[in-house]
Each structure stands twice: as C-alpha cells, then as structure tokens.
Amino acid sequence: PQPDPQLGAAVKAADRAHVFHSWSAQELIDPLPVAGAEGSYFWDFEGNRYLDFTSGLVFTNIGYQHPKVVAAIQEQAGKLATFAPAFAIEARSEAARLIAERTPGDLDKIFFTNGGADAVEHAVRMARVHTGRPKILSAYRSYHGGTATAINVTGDPRRWASDTGTAGVTHFWAPFLYRSPFHSDSEAQECARALQHLEDTIVFEGASTVAAIVLETIPGTAGIMVPPPGYLAGVREICDRYGIVFVLDEVMAGFGRTGAWFAADHFDVVPDLLTFAKGVNSGYVPLGGVAISGAVAETFAKKPYPGGLTYSGHPLACGAAVATINAMEEEGMIEHTARIGADVIGPALHEMAARHPSVGEVRGLGAFWALELVRDRETREPLVPYNASGAAAAPMGAFAAAAKKNGVWPFVNMNRTHVVPACNISEAEAKEGLAALDDALTTADEHTV
Ligand code: PLP
Numbered sequence: 001p002q003p004d005p006q007l008g009a010a011v012k013a014a015d016r017a018h019v020f021h022s023w024s025a026q027e028l029i030d031p032l033p034v035a036g037a038e039g040s041y042f043w044d045f046e047g048n049r050y051l052d053f054t055s056g057l058v059f060t061n062i063g064y065q066h067p068k069v070v071a072a073i074q075e076q077a078g079k080l081a082t083f084a085p086a087f088a089i090e091a092r093s094e095a096a097r098l099i100a101e102r103t104p105g106d107l108d109k110i111f112f113t114n115g116g117a118d119a120v121e122h123a124v125r126m127a128r129v130h131t132g133r134p135k136i137l138s139a140y141r142s143y144h145g146g147t148a149t150a151i152n153v154t155g156d157p158r159r160w161a162s163d164t165g166t167a168g169v170t171h172f173w174a175p176f177l178y179r180s181p182f183h184s185d186s187e188a189q190e191c192a193r194a195l196q197h198l199e200d201t202i203v204f205e206g207a208s209t210v211a212a213i214v215l216e217t218i219p220g221t222a223g224i225m226v227p228p229p230g231y232l233a234g235v236r237e238i239c240d241r242y243g244i245v246f247v248l249d250e251v252m253a254g255f256g257r258t259g260a261w262f263a264a265d266h267f268d269v270v271p272d273l274l275t276f277a278k279g280v281n282s283g284y285v286p287l288g289g290v291a292i293s294g295a296v297a298e299t300f301a302k303k304p305y306p307g308g309l310t311y312s313g314h315p316l317a318c319g320a321a322v323a324t325i326n327a328m329e330e331e332g333m334i335e336h337t338a339r340i341g342a343d344v345i346g347p348a349l350h351e352m353a354a355r356h357p358s359v360g361e362v363r364g365l366g367a368f369w370a371l372e373l374v375r376d377r378e379t380r381e382p383l384v385p386y387n388a389s390g391a392a393a394a395p396m397g398a399f400a401a402a403a404k405k406n407g408v409w410p411f412v413n414m415n416r417t418h419v420v421p422a423c424n425i426s427e428a429e430a431k432e433g434l435a436a437l438d439d440a441l442t443t444a445d446e447h448t449v
Pocket of ligand 1: 057115116117118120143144145146216220221249250251252253277278288
C-alpha cells in the first residue's frame, strides 16, 4: 500500500486527543499509527513494515487478516450479526463443540465470555460456588487479567494498585529454576520443593477455606517458565486430596501457541476448569471462555449458575472461532508450530545465547519463547531491575529500538524479550526476525559487566 503520512498524522492526533490507553501514563506514551497488517507483518503510514514478534498481545496465533477467518466473519455478519445468549445459535453451538472436542479430559461444557479476564472471573466464581469455600490460591509471576478479581489473582506489579478491597486471594511461589524461590539446583528438586511449599500454604491457609488453585499452565507474560516434569500432576493430586478446584489459565498458552491445542496436553494433566481467550479466534472478534468439567457442570445442572454476560457466545466472535479452529486444523498449524519451535526458533535462540553475554537463559517451546536478559551471567542480575521504569529501564528500551530499526517489533517485559510470533509464521520469516533480534542483542550486550 502507498504510504499516507497525512492520514497517519490525523489518526495519531485523534488518538492523542481522545483515546485513553491501557496501563499507561497518558502523556508519556507515543502509539505508532498502524495502517494495516497481513500474516506476520504490519505497517505504518510512513511505509515502514514490521515483522510482528508479539502477535499483538500474544493473540494473533494465525496471523493478521487470515482470508478464511475474515470471510467467515463477513458471512456471519450477513447471516446473523448478533443474538441474545439464551438461544441456541449455530455459530455458538459449533464453536462450543469444536472447543470441547479439543480441550483435555471431560472439559465438555463451554461458558463464553468477552475475553480472558472475565473468563478467570467466572472460573473463580464457579469454583467458589462449587466448593462453598472463599479463598483462591495463585502464583507470583502470573497474569490473569485486569478486572477486579482477575487482577487480584494476578501475581505481578499490575496487581499492586488494585490490591485493596478484594479479599480471599493468597499467592504462592510456583517453580522457576533459573530464579528459584527455593534455592534448588535441579528441576526435580525445584518440583518437589514447590509442591511442598504449595501444600504448606494450603494447610496454613486452612484447606477447608480454599476453593481453587489458579495457575497458568505455562506462565506467559511473567516469563514463559515451562514447569518441571511432575509439577502440574503434583498440583492435580494436591487439589484432589483437599477437594480444591484446579483452574488452568490457558488464555495465552492455549490454541496452538505451544505446538499443542492446549499447553496442558504436554503434561498430561486435566484441570477442573480451563480458561481461554486470545488464540480461540486469534482476537479477530473479542471472545474468551471457561471449559468446565463434568463434576463442576453437575453443580449447575439443577441449580442456576449465578453469572452471565449480554454477549456470551456472540455469533460474530463464535463464527470467527469456528473458522479459526478449522483453519488451524486444515493448515496443520499445531504440527507446524511444534516443528518451527523445535527445529528453527529454539536452536537459533540457543545459538544466539552462546554468543551474547546478555542472554542468561532461553526458555520455551512452539511459538512461545523467552530470553532472560542479564547484566551478569554469573550472578544472574537482570539487565534492568524488577518492575523498572524510566531511566532504569533504558537498556531494554534501547534493545527494543534496535529491533524495531531492524524491522522486527519485539515483545519486551521487564528484563525479558519474548519471541511469540504468529504460530503459522514461515521458516523464512522466523529466520528473518531472529537475525534482526540477534543484531539487536548487541545493544543489550553493552550493558553487561
Ligand atoms: N490470563 C492470561 C494468562 C493472560 O495472558 C491474559 C492476558 O494477557 C489474561 C488472562 C487476560 O485476558 P484479557 O486481556 O483478554 O482480559
């Protein structure tokens, strides 16, 4: 497309005058006006094109403007653009069937929400009503959404400003060997100690007061920490022993991101509730939901579920989910993602880590990778301090600017960059982006000791 700086300037001016942005000091941000996007790329009004290594906020699992999904949304809009939630609607029924057929175990009933945070809100409510218990346990180094309960369940600094008012959430440490809260020196030790710590937390909180344990199967924004073998199975066993509902949040890790339909598939674990959003329809229309086990569904078989949404199972969003899931299936995206992670992205990142002193650890699988950037590999001191902003965060800002100059839009969170492209990114595109990151890492290397 032809550059159109004038239109870009008008888009930016109206944004700066009227759009109030998430998580931001409104006068300190400088949003890039975006003219369009296709596949793994987006472009501005000046003629600059970027390879998107963020998938938006890790949601465009099938890339931008997938023709089958765009066509399905157009078709659904022509057929039935909207309808109230209490009716049986073709797009909604079909989306629920396709999702239920792919979720693990007996997670066979689907409650649709508008996104991830409200999926977590409803999972928590279902667990509290199901158990008759008040408390929720969740992990530090997690993100579960921006609404009242979901932000309290979150275990990162975004929670702090909203930590007033909502009682009933206790945080615990989940395993993370590179920065082990338990000073472990092996995965097996980290797993055993993390499980013991979780059980101690339950006992001291009072097991009979704990409704649910909420965990991201593989924590996403907090750093893509793949749990050690046995951890999630251990949590499942603890939940069973104490009658606690096990909630896995797959809002980010689900729908192909890890090279499986759900990250839980890698660990052979079945939660009682599984939350999803983002990749379910690649965010083309807002949609999220909770997949519900037989036992929890039974609680609400004869007694009403005390919750709902005007747009629960919105036809446009569900039509987009049906088309997305079918496209992923038809185009072999799950297998592609597993392969590109194992054969292309992972090896390239490990090879880069060997050359760049700023890379402390490489973690991930599929299209879900984190580079932990450090000032000092020996001490593992992060490249920028935890939750740094302004001048203290400048080294990460400089890294991001270098990546953008090289034509890649990087995902940056604290001292990490995540490599989270579209799951159907081609091998050539992945290599192009990795080369650009490789070059940008020299900027980070300058800040090492
Ligand atoms: N849960 C997880 C694991 C997430 O990564 C996110 C968003 O990043 C959410 C919940 C919240 O989803 P949403 O922003 O759609 O409300």
